[in-house]
Amino acid sequence: MEAQLFEKIVMHSLTVSECKIICRLITGKVGLNDYLFNIQRSESPDCIWCEEEETVEHFLMECLRYQDLRRYWWTNVQTLLPYINVLSLSMKYLIIGDRTWKPDIRIKVVKAAKFVIDTKRKI
Numbered sequence: 367m368e369a370q371l372f373e374k375i376v377m378h379s380l381t382v383s384e385c386k387i388i389c390r391l392i393t394g395k396v397g398l399n400d401y402l403f404n405i406q407r408s409e410s411p412d413c414i415w416c417e418e419e420e421t422v423e424h425f426l427m428e429c430l431r432y433q434d435l436r437r438y439w440w441t442n443v444q445t446l447l448p449y450i451n452v453l454s455l456s457m458k459y460l461i462i463g464d465r466t467w468k469p470d471i472r473i474k475v476v477k478a479a480k481f482v483i484d485t486k487r488k489i
Contacts, residue, residue, distance in 0.1 A: 372462055379473045387482050390489050391461050394422050397488040423457050425487075432485050439481035446474050 377385055390396045399420035402408035413420035415431040425432070443460065444452045447467070452460075461479060463472035482489055 371465055375469045376463065376473055376476050380477065383483075384477065384479075387489055388461065388476065388479065391422055391426070391479075391482070396422060396425075398422065398425055400424075425485075426457055426460065426482075432481070435481050435484050439478055442478045443475055446471055446478070 377388070380388065395401060399408045399413060400411040400422075403411035411419045413424060413429055413431075416424070416429055418424055418428070420429075426436070439460075440452045443455075444450075459475075461476070463475045465472075467475070
């Protein structure tokens with residue numbers, strides 16, 4: 367039910383490239399070393415900047431390399447949701463939003479994941 371609602375409300379409001387990025391982040395099938403290592407396309411699952419496993423969560427929430435872009439992303443989300451502590455949101459909510467949010471806010475939060483594009487990583 368939630369997946370259908372997400373697709374109906376959010377995915378139809380995104381560009382094709384935004385949809386691809388969101389789908390890749392959700393599935394974990396992205397151009398990050400953890401996934402690339404699992405499919406034997408990388409020599410290591412580790413992030414080249416942090417030396418921790420470069421998972422989607424590490425990339426979005428922890429990697430020191432993208433700290434400034436992430437802060438800008440969180441500031442945008444905090445502006446949309448002033449009543450929520452953005453730093454306490456899970457990665458899931460930052461990527462797909464929450465079904466209790468108004469549809470227009472949810473779409474804006476998902477579009478705020480433009481942070482991923484700004485990193486210039488091949489996702």
